[in-house]
Amino acid sequence: MSQVRRLRPVIPRQLLLVAAGAVPGAWLRWQCGQRLGPWLGGSAGADLVVNLLGSLLLGWLVGSQPRRSGLLLFAGVGFCGSLTTFSSWLLAVAERLRSPRPLEGLALVVTSLGLGLLAAGLGFHWGRGRRLQRP
Numbered sequence: 001m002s003q004v005r006r007l008r009p010v011i012p013r014q015l016l017l018v019a020a021g022a023v024p025g026a027w028l029r030w031q032c033g034q035r036l037g038p039w040l041g042g043s044a045g046a047d048l049v050v051n052l053l054g055s056l057l058l059g060w061l062v063g064s065q066p067r068r069s070g071l072l073l074f075a076g077v078g079f080c081g082s083l084t085t086f087s088s089w090l091l092a093v094a095e096r097l098r099s100p101r102p103l104e105g106l107a108l109v110v111t112s113l114g115l116g117l118l119a120a121g122l123g124f125h126w127g128r129g130r131r132l133q134r135p
Helices: 012-036 043-064 069-083 087-097 103-129
Strands: none
Touching (some): 012 043, 012 069, 043 069, 043 103, 087 103
16 A cells, blocks of 8 residues: 655745745856856856756765755755746747758757766765865
8 A cells, every 4th residue: 555645834944945045046057047048058058057057966966965945945945946947948849840940950959868868976075075065
């Protein structure tokens, strides 16, 4: 017989941690699009940068810390959740797949996923070597 897990109620402190991390993450994502997009060939290049940065940071968080829920809520769910972008990335892939050069879409998928996994792995190993100490 399977156990049914109860959902925990949202505590205002938890909500505030997520919101406090989400605002700077969303701002940084917007700024990367505005400032790096023109240099990186448009939104797809800027999306790749923020997704790799978010993957690296999430890998580091998971590898470095004893499970500190406040840090994961602020930095992982809030900051990285609003920094990284799945929907914009999929839109860029779909546009390229429908273009006269659909292989660019496939290249974007392979490059993004491959580099994202590499960034997460590097972050994890970097974090394992620098475990956070409890205050």
